[in-house]
Amino acid sequence: MSDFDGPGLYIHVPFCTHICPYCDFSVLTGDRSWQTRYLQHLSLEIELLTESGWPELVREPPSEAFDTIYFGGGTPSMLPPGNLESILEAVRAKMHVRENAWLFLEANPEDVTLKAATTWRQMGFRTISLGVQSFAEDNLAFLGRQHSPRAARRGLDNALAAGFDTVAMDLIYGIPDQSPRAWQSDLDEALAAGPHHLSCYQLTVHPRTPFGFRQLRGEMMEMDNDDQAELFMLTHRHLAAGGMPGYEVSNFAAGPQHRSLHNQKYWSHSPYLGLGPSAHSFARGRRWWNPRKIKAWMAPLDAGRPPLESVEELGLESLVLESLMLGLRTYDGVDFDNLPGGLGPALWRDNRATIDELVKRGLATVDRSRLRPTLAGLAIADTVARSLDLGGLRNEPT
Amino acid sequence: MVADRGTPSVDSIRNFCIIAHIDHGKSTLADRLIQSCGAVEDREFRDQILDSMDIERERGITIKSNTVTLLYEAQDGNRYTLNLIDTPGHVDFSHEVRRSLMSCEGALLLVDASQGVEAQTVANLYLALEYDLELVPVINKIDLPSADIERAREEISEDLGLDPYEAVLCSAKQGIGIEDVLEAVVHKLPPPIGDPEAKLQALIFDAQYDPYRGVVMICRVKDGRLRPGQRIRLMHSDKEFEVEEVGQLQLRRVKTDELSAGAVGYVIAGIKTVRDIAIGDTITEARHPAEEPLPGYKEAKPVVFSSIYPMSTDDYEDLTTALDKLALNDAALTYEKDSSVALGFGFRCGFLGLLHLDVVQERLKREYGLSLILSAPSVRYEITLQSGEEIAVDNPTLYPDPSQIQSATEPYIKASIMMPERYIGVVMELCREKRGLNTTFNYLSVGRVELTSELPLAEVLFDFYDKLKTVTQGYGSFDYEMLDYRPTDLVKVDILVNGEPVDALSQLVHRDMSRARALRYCERLEETIPRQQFKIAIQGAIGGQIIARSTINAYRKDVTAKCYGGDITRKRKLLEKQREGKKRMKVVGAVEIPQSAFMAVLTSDTQK
Incomplete structure (x- = not known):
């Protein structure tokens, strides 16, 4: 990551043509007038930033320039290129953005025409991420996706042809009754399409989503734990064999250069700023976030105030817990010598027995001060994180 | 008034x-x-x-x-x-x-x-x-x-x-x-017979506790008079007090000048707790005592025992206070400190029966807001050691090494079950299952039968009411009286989780019932202990011999799929909550056992 260790910028574009039944993100299916209002308010939010390019509540804003800009959603590809362009202009005018900042765009496969892809590429987008979800017709129907497998392939071809540095794609697995064989053939299709990056998310049923309600009514059952584990292992093994090794629980890249620079900032407590409804930000031991609902996000902006929902001061214990929890989700694991507050060595000592046990059970390996999960360990990363005792740490704001 | x-x-x-x-x-x-x-x-x-x-x-x-x-x-x-x-x-x-x-x-x-x-x-x-x-x-x-x-x-x-x-x-x-x-x-109905001029004899047949006045004895005066200022002696406990107040119980207490022969009323005599008196004792005058106490004094002996632990170890002090207060007006409740490796500090309590246990438990919950775990109810066994020494054991943790035991006896009851005659077959079968002896029945009237059976009390404590209710579809009524102690073939069944005994789940049972009991505990634990990162073996054992087992497979997938978008706080809070929950779990042999598992295993039919 060496060259890109500055702050990252996230811009949430909360529009979709259709809301998927599993999604618990902040999205709406508004018409054009909503988009106009959104864009107006986004520029208000940018305007409210201080000279440093950070909100007022950041005491000593990071001096480094932003080196990633990520358009996520929702469906940023729904915004006309002209609008994306003006957002970027506003951002560049107000904030310190590195010249060759890495730009990311999430896209619906149908939106990725060769023309659109070329335009985005010319605007400086280097990674495009397509929400393919599956190449199987029945899975797409179950997931409420509007595109066909053919449209997904076409979108990918166009993205590749436009010459993005990284063409990424999202897949969902662990759909009720999905067999290992069916999932493997989905993976094969994905590999055959030739992307540089894959995110494979195991289906999670969130409360207050259509799937959540279906589950409550007993119409849908989450996959059995052992079966989930089998698919998880299969995913990591099969993709590694196909030249796309994993580097995190759900992320796979054809080479280190294709790993998501932006997402890695979240996992390593690099500073990041989020704009738009529901966006989260983090800097100097503080995390803050905007209201989820677009109206609640717009109202304070209309009154000339930043759209804050909450601010959280992270104590040392929270920072350490996050470092462990996020680090143990990655193939690289956690380097205890690099834990916040220099607490690693003491923590290692306190957890010596647990660490030995993890190694003995084949859930982790130890490489000097680094605890690295094995694949089996990765599959139960939450359990592993819980098993470490933070006992003596005091939770004081840093 | x-x-x-x-x-x-x-x-x-x-x-x-x-x-x-x-x-x-x-x-x-x-x-x-x-x-x-x-x-x-x-x-x-x-x-x-x-x-x-x-x-x-x-x-x-x-x-x-x-x-x-x-x-x-x-x-x-x-x-x-x-x-x-x-x-x-x-x-x-x-x-x-x-x-x-x-x-x-x-x-x-x-x-x-x-x-x-x-x-x-x-x-x-x-x-x-x-x-x-x-x-x-x-x-x-x-x-x-x-x-x-x-x-x-x-x-x-x-x-x-x-x-x-x-x-x-x-x-x-x-x-x-x-x-x-x-x-x-x-x-x-006849009037009482008594002589107000004779020496004072009054039977204490009940007592209440008044937080301001102390113990309020309810008594029946046979002979003589009870008056304020009088020096009285309790004949069995041989304690003396001075009467402060006497009167009638007209829903509220109404003071009177005296209680004389034949009267029923209350006596307040500055007594601090109900433990200082014994129900059934006779009050007499200290200076002119009666020769003999009235009959009726019999120590209320607990027959059912269970350990009560607070759900949260922080509540131990509260439990102590609650029991002390409860005991002020429940003289039959006995309690002493107990501790368990798995559940921490608690009390070993003795009760007059299952209903008494139930009432105490309910009162602790309702009146004192305590969340509790109760160990499986046990009876008191009488054990003769090889040395000839006789001991009473009501707590499995105090069960002596089997090699030192010469013989053991357990209490039997005479159960009386009334039911419509169509249930005779199933109820006789139930009694047989529960090691019942001399089961007989007779017709009370056309279609109604009374069945009597000599049952070990220990078997009645486990699952009997539930099963009786089920097999008689709610038509069976049950009553019992204590009979005697009879020889038994007793074993101590331990429940092991990954090889470590969970002391709070140990129990004394008849050898014939041991396997079924152990299996049931293993199954309930299997259902309630969540999967963990390793395989968990649950075993029931008598000494070194394994008599039942079940297994909980390892958790193989426990990781959130998506963890970005910067919303790490939510994920961390969830983890913190889980860690908190983990602290409340009891750890045995590196296995985290949630309290719900203890509840599932120990909740007997009486506690529902």
Whole structure:
């Protein structure tokens, strides 16, 4: 990551043509007038930033320039290129953005025409991420996706042809009754399409989503734990064999250069700023976030105030817990010598027995001060994180 | 309230109780009698006044007996003092029943017009006859469409041997015939016999605790007089106190100048806790003591034992305080410190029976807001060691090394089960399953059967009520009395989680039942212990021998799929919450056992 260790910028574009039944993100299916209002308010939010390019509540804003800009959603590809362009202009005018900042765009496969892809590429987008979800017709129907497998392939071809540095794609697995064989053939299709990056998310049923309600009514059952584990292992093994090794629980890249620079900032407590409804930000031991609902996000902006929902001061214990929890989700694991507050060595000592046990059970390996999960360990990363005792740490704001 | 401060003459006193089968309307009748004597205003009338504990009112049973004095102006124009001595309706409290009966000269024997005579009615009748009480049968619930008064009369005659035409008809619920009942009390029950000038003898048959006045003894004066200022001696405990106040119990306490022979009332004598007195003890005057105490003193011995632990170890102090307070007015409850590796500090408690256990547990929960875990109820075993020494063991953790044991005995009860005859087969089978001996039955009336069986109490503690209710579809009623101790082949079953014994789950059982019991515990644990990062072996063992086992497979997938978008706070908070939850789990052999697992295993049919 060496060259890109500055702050990252996230811009949430909360529009979709259709809301998927599993999604618990902040999205709406508004018409054009909503988009106009959104864009107006986004520029208000940018305007409210201080000279440093950070909100007022950041005491000593990071001096480094932003080196990633990520358009996520929702469906940023729904915004006309002209609008994306003006957002970027506003951002560049107000904030310190590195010249060759890495730009990311999430896209619906149908939106990725060769023309659109070329335009985005010319605007400086280097990674495009397509929400393919599956190449199987029945899975797409179950997931409420509007595109066909053919449209997904076409979108990918166009993205590749436009010459993005990284063409990424999202897949969902662990759909009720999905067999290992069916999932493997989905993976094969994905590999055959030739992307540089894959995110494979195991289906999670969130409360207050259509799937959540279906589950409550007993119409849908989450996959059995052992079966989930089998698919998880299969995913990591099969993709590694196909030249796309994993580097995190759900992320796979054809080479280190294709790993998501932006997402890695979240996992390593690099500073990041989020704009738009529901966006989260983090800097100097503080995390803050905007209201989820677009109206609640717009109202304070209309009154000339930043759209804050909450601010959280992270104590040392929270920072350490996050470092462990996020680090143990990655193939690289956690380097205890690099834990916040220099607490690693003491923590290692306190957890010596647990660490030995993890190694003995084949859930982790130890490489000097680094605890690295094995694949089996990765599959139960939450359990592993819980098993470490933070006992003596005091939770004081840093 | 204006007190009638004069001492009623012995002839105008009637001391009586109501005996009935559960549900036959005893409390309702008592309420009506109180109401019609004007002891309470209608608007402050609360149904079942005598059942003062919430639990009693909810379950419609009387646990703690209450006594009330009614002032009744009879049709003959005379005023009578009627002392209604309420008796507890449950077998766990039969010692209290006996003492209550000893304080009466007569009893109303209540029979439900539609149910007829039941097992308890018969049992209570024999008790009443034992104490030579005059009996008046009362047929209640005559207003019900299903009432069959003639059949009830027939049963009174045949099953109870009483004159059916003496029976008073009433409906306590509708207030029909209440006057007739009161007239029968006055005219058919005898006044007490006693000599106010003789040496003082008063039987303590109940006690209450008043946070301001200390212990309030409820007693029946046989001979002599009790007055404030008097120096009294409790004959069994040989303790002396000075009487501060005496009076009648008219729902509220009403001070009087004295209680003389034949009277029933309360005595306050600056006594701090109910432990300082013994129910059944005799009060006499310190300076001129009676030669002999009255009969009726019998120590209430606990027969069921269980360890009570606070759900959160932080609540131990609160539990201590709660038990201390509870014990102030529950002299039968015993408790001593206990500790478990898995559950921390708690108390080993002794109870008169399962209902008593249940009541104590409920009160701790409701009145003191405590969340508790109770270990499986146990009986007290008597064990003879090789050395010849005899010990009593009611706690599996204190069970001696089997090689040192020569023999063991366990308590048996005589169970009496009443049911429609169609259930005889299944109930006999149930008794056989529960190691019942000498199971016999006889017909009480056409279609109704009473089955008796000699059962080990330990088997009754485990699952018996539940099964009885199930197999008789709710039609079986159950009652029991303690019999004796008999030889048993006792083993201690340990439950091991990954090879480590969970002490709170150990139990003493008969060898024949050990495998089934161990299997059941293993299965319940398997259902309730969540998967962990390694395989968990659950075993039931007698010593080194494994008799039951089950396995919980390792958790193989436990990771959130998506963790970005910067919303790491939510994920961390979830993890923090889980870590908190983990702290409340009990760790045995590196396995985290949630409290729900202990609850699932230990919750017996009595605790539902």
